[in-house]
Amino acid sequence: MKIDVVSIFPDYLQPLRLSLVGKAIENGIVDLDVHDLRHWTHDRHRTVDDTPYGGGAGMVMRPEPWGEALDDLAPETGAGTPRLLIMTPAGRPFSQAMAEELAGEDHLIFACGRYEGVDARVGVDAGKRMRTDEISIGDYVLNGGEVASLVIIEAVVRLLPGVIGNPESLTEESHATGQDHLLEYPIYTKPPTWRGLDVPEILFSGHHAKIADWRRQRAEELTRERRPDLLPPVPAASTITIERAT
Ligand code: SAM
Numbered sequence: 001m002k003i004d005v006v007s008i009f010p011d012y013l014q015p016l017r018l019s020l021v022g023k024a025i026e027n028g029i030v031d032l033d034v035h036d037l038r039h040w041t042h043d044r045h046r047t048v049d050d051t052p053y054g055g056g057a058g059m060v061m062r063p064e065p066w067g068e069a070l071d072d073l074a075p076e077t078g079a080g081t082p083r084l085l086i087m088t089p090a091g092r093p094f095s096q097a098m099a100e101e102l103a104g105e106d107h108l109i110f111a112c113g114r115y116e117g118v119d120a121r122v123g124v125d126a127g128k129r130m131r132t133d134e135i136s137i138g139d140y141v142l143n144g145g146e147v148a149s150l151v152i153i154e155a156v157v158r159l160l161p162g163v164i165g166n167p168e169s170l171t172e173e174s175h176a177t178g179q180d181h182l183l184e185y186p187i188y189t190k191p192p193t194w195r196g197l198d199v200p201e202i203l204f205s206g207h208h209a210k211i212a213d214w215r216r217q218r219a220e221e222l223t224r225e226r227r228p229d230l231l232p233p234v235p236a237a238s239t240i241t242i243e244r245a246t
Helices: 010-017 019-026 063-073 096-102 121-127 146-157 208-226
Strands: 002-007 031-036 083-093 107-111 131-136
Touching: 002 010, 002 063, 002 146, 010 019, 010 031, 010 146, 019 146, 063 107, 063 121, 083 096, 083 121, 083 146, 096 146, 107 146, 121 131, 131 146
Parallel strands: 002 031, 002 107, 083 107, 083 131
Antiparallel strands: none
């Protein structure tokens, strides 16, 4: 997978060189390029922002450097064009389902906003020649899109074949497709007792079916308690009319 990230703080993306994503880059599973948006400016001050039309606080990222950056990074149109992801708290909420979908792409471009964000015309213009999504990583506001890009890249890259040692661990996780919308059950390792807290007895039983049942019950309890919104709505009970014989 090819990944381009455009930011005015390219160093913010350095952590991608560490750990499993870093290894995926070293192994050639991911080809990552981080670009400085100021490379596409032409004035002495390398300006990327200006005051908002219509007034208001803060500065807005000008469209020209973004337009030129995207022209360079995605010159072709049609099949095989990259998918552009513009980071914004006003975007579609990022999810595991979206990570699974993005893991099937060949080329992703991440646009990291700063200040009050990117001029709205950038997404419209890019949308004429490539699939373009505005994405939010949650209902809160960060200073810039770099951390949001880090989050999405990590969630996507760990799903690529060869990145995680045991691919089964990906299918059994919270939020993974096929987990019936359940959070993961509580997990334990050695020692069997720690600070007076015991590992549940059932996990030593070696009885796989009973362990699976126990885990399923714990996962359901946990999901009901913490994230009832994840569970599908319970269908309304149908009304049964009983006629009495007289
Ligand atoms: N004025 C914008 C608004 O109210 O929607 C917020 C701009 S924010 C201070 C600056 C940049 O941080 C955004 O352009 C975006 O790239 C990034 N950002 C902030 N919060 C984000 C979030 N929850 N998800 C994705 N990107 C975010």
